[in-house]
Amino acid sequence: IGEIQRFLRDDGMVKVSRSLKELSNRIRKAKDDLTKRLGRSPTVNELAEAMDVSPEEIVFAQEANRAPTSIHETVYE
Amino acid sequence: MSEVHKNFMELSFASRSENESFARVAVASFISQLDPTMEELTDIKTVVSEAVTNAVIHGYEEKTDGVITIRTWIEGQKVSIEISDQGLGITNVEEARQPLYTSKPELERSGMGFTIMENFMDEVAVDSREGQGTTIRLVKHLKTHQQTLQH
């Protein structure tokens, strides 16, 4: 299955649910780091700059770590 | 910028619980142009979830052919959000807003939806008519950048 996953990834076929979850984990880490460094909740632009993605994309990716984003999730996992 | 930044959006969608997540993202990403703190964004996402869930579960009693509408206005640092359904409506709004009150204890609802909205937003108004539907009006004043930096 690792082989297939690598293939899907290389081929741009990686599923959104998986890819967004990775981004969302990176966002959470960056958010925790920034919160510690600033001593307050970072603004969405501060986080977007640190991650080099748009504020809107931050919001979107963050959602991926909540409930299953997909009705197919269980089928795919 | 001397002029106050103004913007608006209106969103309608099927009363399906899987749209709760979409509604959160749509409203939060619209508001992100005001550069809120991540904390303020989380507050807003939470109240949108509560109001949309209420429309799905109470307003339409999980019937998926209803329509939920969200209107959002931005004016300077002021965010106004209206969430409407054309569902069953609320007979006694005052009672409904009480902490822990739920008309659906059998669904293990917490009865804390309105209380959460009141805690996270600066204004909460409920406009409801039995058999006609419910509109929740929410206002939040985001911190200015000076306020955020001083915090």
Added chain:
Amino acid sequence: MSEVHKNFMELSFASRSENESFARVAVASFISQLDPTMEELTDIKTVVSEAVTNAVIHGYEEKTDGVITIRTWIEGQKVSIEISDQGLGITNVEEARQPLYTSKPELERSGMGFTIMENFMDEVAVDSREGQGTTIRLVKHLKTHQQTLQH
């Protein structure tokens, strides 16, 4: 699941270029319930950007009091998107769709918006009336999970 999954949303917003990013994410987040591939999602975000930018720049000539509406339907793996403005409209649709054609070379437009839509979507229809506005209808059939795995 034997029943076909159906859902819809409608989104309207002010014709401001800062709403392009919001519109991309809103449509993407709605579509993500079908768990598309990253490539499919990027394609859809790109065409939404192109169509919204066209409405802002050509339809409303950057006047910010116009309204842009996006309707999105999901039926099984089929995604239909309609992007409308009530702006200037297109005099000659056939000419407008030609690769490299732009009516605004002074703005350094590439003239590739429609070509990009045709490349990324399965169907592209343009309905426009001078002085009344433009509606772009787009359809994309997402790969099913079996197709993705077999690819």
